[in-house]
Amino acid sequence: MTGFGRHVSDGGTARIVCEARSLNSRGLQVIVRLPEPLSSREEAVRELVRGSFARGRIEVSLSIEETSPSAGSGVDSGRAGALCLAGAELAERLGIPFSMTVADLMRMPGVINPPGAGIDSSGLDIEPAVRGCLEDLRRSRAAEGEVLAASFAERLGRVRRIAGEIQAGAAGRVAERFRRLRERVVQLLEGSPVDEARLAQELAVLADRLDTSEEYERLNSHVDNCLSMLASSEPDSGRRLSFLLQELQREANTLGSKLDDPAAVMSAIEMKNELASMREQVANVE
Secondary structure, three states: OOEEEEEEEEOOOEEEEEEEEEEOOOOEEEEEEOOHHHHHHHHHHHHHHHOOOOOEEEEEEEEEEEOOOOOOOEEOHHHHHHHHHHHHHHHHHHOOOOOOOHHHHHOOOOOEEOOOOOOOHHHOOOHHHHHHHHHHHHHHHHHHHHHHHHHHHHHHHHHHHHHHHHHHOHHHHHHHHHHHHHHHHHHHHOOOOOOHHHHHHHHHHHHHHHOOHHHHHHHHHHHHHHHHHHHOOOOOHHHHHHHHHHHHHHHHHHHHHOOOOHHHHHHHHHHHHHHHHHHHHHOOOO
């Protein structure tokens, strides 16, 4: 699920800014970006993310903002001058032309120090910033989850309605199939008497083969369970919901295979499209 979180923690001499973004992913993928002074804390940040989320591509980045200017940040003019002088002396010793621009100097290590370079990061506590950011991200994802749950409930309602309409026409479809069967038998016999007892047996077989009541009952039960899962706060409910939707798709396929009426077939296709859309979305639900 998608979302964004941000939290700023005051560390005294510096502020720690943590931002997190969440993108859709079937599993949990954690990406951490830290400034060089905090690079040793990467695994600790990963553990905090793993303890908070089970699904999604979670990108976490931290930065250090100085609350007051530090002598360790900005331009180190002394180092720049020393590098320039050393270059000139080396060129003279080797007898080669020497040319150095300001842009060349700025690319030299240590000439331009990034913000926070003068801060002693060993004493900075980054956990409050990370936890606050992840909680903000959780709220953002929860807001999206509420919208998605409402969409699922609406789609499940349509699935139930379509299945009910298909089931309501079951008796009529059996009667129509039997009528067509009887017409064929009469044509094949070419005026000979019809064995009504044998036709009654065929009707029983046909009615059993076209019976969708079991699929309809199981489908309704799965819809009820899906709606209950949407309203629950159980852990890992996304994977459970994914399994239920898979079972719903199975019942819809079986029900559709028993239909030959064009209108009923189109209804079954519509129902399966609704389920396919939900299965695609539920892969991202935690």
